[in-house]
Amino acid sequence: MGIVSEEEAIDEFGKLIDKVEEEPLKTTFKNVHQGYMRETLIRFLKARDWNVIKAHSMLVECLRWRVDNDIDSILSKPIVPSELYRDLRDSQLIGLSGYTREGLPVFAIGVGLSTFDKASVHYYVQSHIQINEYRDRVLLPSVSxxxxxxxTTCVKVLDMTGLKLSALSQIKLVTIMSTIDDLNYPEKTNTYYVVNAPYIFSACWKVVKPLLQERTRKKVHVLSGCGKDELLKIMDYTYLPHFCRRGSSGSSHHTQAVDCSSVDHPFHQQLYNYVKHHYETQGQAEPAKQGSFHVGFPEPVAERVEMAKTIESELLHKFENCSVGDRKASP
Incomplete structure (x- = not known):
């Protein structure tokens, strides 16, 4: 198509999207771009290395996925009863700790301590998508x-505290959620900061890093210890995730940080009340116990499947060897 610059690519992509005439796709696209169409086109172009045809195909497939799975209504589908929602929050550790000085939302994620063992896969996927949609349709427009x-992007701080070999059992679920993000919420994370990384993460990272695309590798920053000193360069102390406030470095702050992944944190209270309110405005009574909001899982991209298999085989081999060595060394 003779595209020679990013501006031309954006312009050409916009013209292709304008030709989409199916009303459901046009409607759901509004929920995707929230008035920031140029930024949305750029995200999909980046995800496909500025190839207009591939980016167009990716976006149209994303819109069809949204329509087929009624994603536009997911913020009116509460996870009930409330005890189940509390169980999800206790086992899928994620929350909004605050904002960077540039205004980007900071999501704190307890990777190592998330167990994903209190509900079915569908509930965790529903919760994951609801947080994505609340971020994109409520939080980001508000901070903009x-x-x-x-x-239109956020920062994620990944806490590896408690990461164990048993986490390999959750690779399938994590792969499903990351594939949903890759295909339908591309380039929404500006930077990933990894903190409190134990040895097992270092072993994982050595395996994973060469498998990642250069664009993704550049986003990942593995920080020393709890990462406090580095993160204070981009955010105020009050917005540091609770797991980053260890090992004070000349700080006079002594306030106890709130765990933003807790169901009692304002972020989750606001999210839950938002979803419940939108359910009730449809003329529904108090939601009774119901099944999860099933979403079709896209086929994991080949690279992610291969990555998951590589991580599993490499780490199992590594730790089996360690166990054998330990037994030989025992008296």
């Missing part, structure tokens, strides 16, 4: 308005 400029 507050800052007077488009803010």
């Amino acid at each position: 308005k507050k800052n007077g400029r488009p803010i």
